[in-house]
């Protein structure tokens with residue numbers, strides 16, 4: 015490979031023909047830049063440490079490994095943004111190789127060389143190094159150019175900084191600084207890359223007479239091509255030497271400035287994103303944060319209530335807009351975008367926690383002043399977890415929202431319409447203002463008795479849930495499910511009037527004290543019963559019993575109705591259903607699909623009925639919330655806004671020849687039926703529960719005992 | 733400066749229920765207990781005055797009831813009342829508004845409040861007598877169904893508005909101390925979170941017996957006695973549809989059925 019030369023000679027000149035003052039200047043500037051960088055890093059860490067210490071980074075190594083794998087494979091960055099994901103990968107790997115390369119030079123020249131006399135940056139190693147650096151530069155520039163094209167021409171809506179939570183008159187509405195920074199970042203890297211190539215090429219022209227350089231020039235293909243071009247235009251070695259000096263300094267100063275500015279600009283996402291990914295809680299979408307209800311205060315009302323992890327989170331946001339786009343509240347025009355919530359917190363933290371000393375007095379987070387989170391923003395959330403699930407850097411918006419809601423609830427700062435609901439939950443364990451005794455009344459419409467699981471052992475304990483017990487439309491599904499279980503010969507029972515809501519929405523609306531007391535009561539009751547597994551038709555109940563009860567000592571095996579039905583069909587306990595000649599689509603409930611990854615069982619049940627399943631545009635993990643979650647089903651939607659369910663119904667209506675929009679959750683049923691009515695699609699397709707469709711395919715008689723007779727109630731004295 | 737707010741734990745009914753064996757009340761099992769709706773407003777009114785005055789006002793809530801009634805008391809405490817008093821004696825099982833007023837009058841003697849706010853009435857029995865009787869026993873002025881109140885702690889009089897029949901409203905000044913019966917809607921009562929209610933357990937509650945108040949069973953004997961409580965037979969209604977002739981035929985049939993022909 016290097017026949018005619020001493021490998022020692024095959025290397026690159028660094029500071030040759032630099033006068034001493036120039037060399038000194040370079041080192042002073044370089045050390046200065048590193049100093050500025052280090053100070054910035056320290057100041058950021060000081061900011062984070064002003065939050066509550068949460069221990070979110072331990073155990074360190076396992077977390078580091080997971081983070082490292084995510085950074086290398088770019089999985090989270092590629093999701094729902096393939097072009098940008100690939101471009102980011104090019105930039106990332108290009109940048110990383112260039113960074114490592116430059117560090118190798120420093121190592122050789124400033125550390126191992128002077129200290130031990132060991133030089134390795136020459137010969138074959140140097141040639142491969144050159145090639146790698148050249149290719150890395152191409153990768154970097156290619157990625158950057160695509161990103162420019164994307165921002166400048168493709169202009170995906172998720173990248174515009176439109177804020178739903180502020181109006182243009184508000185002082186903190188403007189995000190044009192971000193836009194300028196985005197472009198400055200791209201340009202800075204492009205210029206650094208391009209000047210790098212130019213320095214290389216003029217060096218080649220300058221040293222064209224040195225065969226130890228010139229003969230090996232093609233190991234730097236880009237630099238060599240440019241050099242060839244420059245020579246063609248008549249550049250002389252002397253001219254090149256002078257030009258090189260200018261370019262070398264331009265490149266050097268640009269690169270050092272870039273490094274110095276890392277902790278002060280969006281470039282810091284390199285570190286904050288890693289920190290955030292490392293602290294990521296994989297359960298964050300399923301389990302809301304535990305709280306000590308006996309403590310002095312509950313929830314986050316002050317900036318200093320936020321943990322260090324959340325402060326890193328909000329600094330890690332790359333404004334990629336994935337959450338902004340996925341958020342049903344934002345899509346329906348509510349004053350919430352998870353991105354803007356995170357960015358407001360970031361601005362607030364930069365403003366209040368970045369200085370040498372902390373500001374006097376408490377730093378309120380919730381309010382109407384600049385960069386504060388407005389209460390109506392917090393109440394707009396449907397707790398669908400679309401934001402948490404898609405965020406490429408592991409930001410946990412939802413737990414932060416719930417924490418802030420806890421403070422609002424404690425303060426009584428919420429829509430008064432919610433009061434009767436919460437009082438009803440306190441008194442009777444249901445959100446519908448119904449007496450406890452009425453809970454099992456739907457069973458009267460059955461022509462058989464359901465076992466009382468409180469007194470008799472059963473195989474399957476059916477946790478019915480609030481809407482399924484009380485909502486007249488859902489009751490029909492509940493009855494149907496009971497009849498399917500009976501037909502399948504399952505030994506099942508219910509908890510009758512002692513069942514209370516499992517508390518999913520109670521926890522997510524922020525009434526943690528009430529949630530915990532419900533959880534404790536329910537667990538005590540469940541523990542007093544004998545059963546093997548739990549089943550429920552309600553994904554909210556499913557999520558909470560499965561993921562939140564273990565923290566309170568309730569460990570149960572629980573199945574959602576869809577998985578159970580799928581299993582019963584597979585095992586032949588339910589006779590193979592007849593084929594239904596329908597074109598259907600399936601709406602994944604957030605708490606089943608995205609939050610608990612149960613996306614296939616309901617589809618298999620549909621398949622077994624032979625229906626023609628056409629997927630919605632947004633399905634499975636990307637399903638679009640019906641709008642009921644997080645207690646929003648208890649709050650009326652303002653008439654001037656589109657309801658998320660209406661957007662969803664309109665999405666379904668786009669499927670030609672659709673017969674049935676299949677849902678799989680009592681709340682989705684409630685919301686989407688309204689959504690279908692609200693969009694005038696009533697005559698076009700029906701909304702049915704998976705269970706109902708299956709009953710139809712099984713030929714179970716749809717109408718049980720006379721309904722009027724059963725709903726007859728005792729007289730009420732006026 | 734002190735405001736005394738007597739509250740009541742009321743019972744609400746399910747739409748299916750059974751009567752007690754003696755037929756004089758609903759079976760306890762079918763009742764849900766709660767803080768009287770009106771008392772949410774009287775407590776809130778006292779708390780608003782307290783907050784506006786910068787907390788030098790003490791709000792004391794009082795309840796007559798067995799330990800079951802602690803729940804209602806704690807709800808009021810969770811909202812921000814400073815302390816509670818619960819009075820109970822088995823002799824009070826059938827107490828009426830006047831008996832309760834006698835107990836409250838003794839409490840007023842003990843506590844010496846500057847104002848007493850009661851709810852306009854209870855949402856279960858609705859007699860609206862307790863406040864009135866209390867004012868009578870104390871010889872204090874009384875205003876019923878107060879829908880707006882302007883009162884500065886320590887002032888010698890208060891200005892208030894009352895709802896009258898036919899949409900009329902009356903504005904009056906009243907000498908203090910006074911007993912005011914507070915109407916729904918005068919304010920927006922705050923929510924007591926379950927955590928707040930639990931934490932209210934740490935707030936001081938005096939438990940008093942009739943003895944402690946210098947009363948005996950004969951002082952609180954009710955002036956009336958419930959003889960019977962029952963659900964009246966529900967009437968029937970039917971919408972008759974069809975042509976005139978069909979309607980007439982159906983009507984004739986119904987008349988025959990009722991007359992037993």
Ligand code: SF4
Nearest residue numbers: 341395396398399401
């Ligand atoms: S949980 Fe859903 S509604 Fe709430 S902020 Fe995230 S995406 Fe929006």
Ligand code: SF4
Nearest residue numbers: 331332334335337405
């Ligand atoms: S919070 Fe996450 S998903 Fe949302 S814009 Fe920031 S980085 Fe993207």
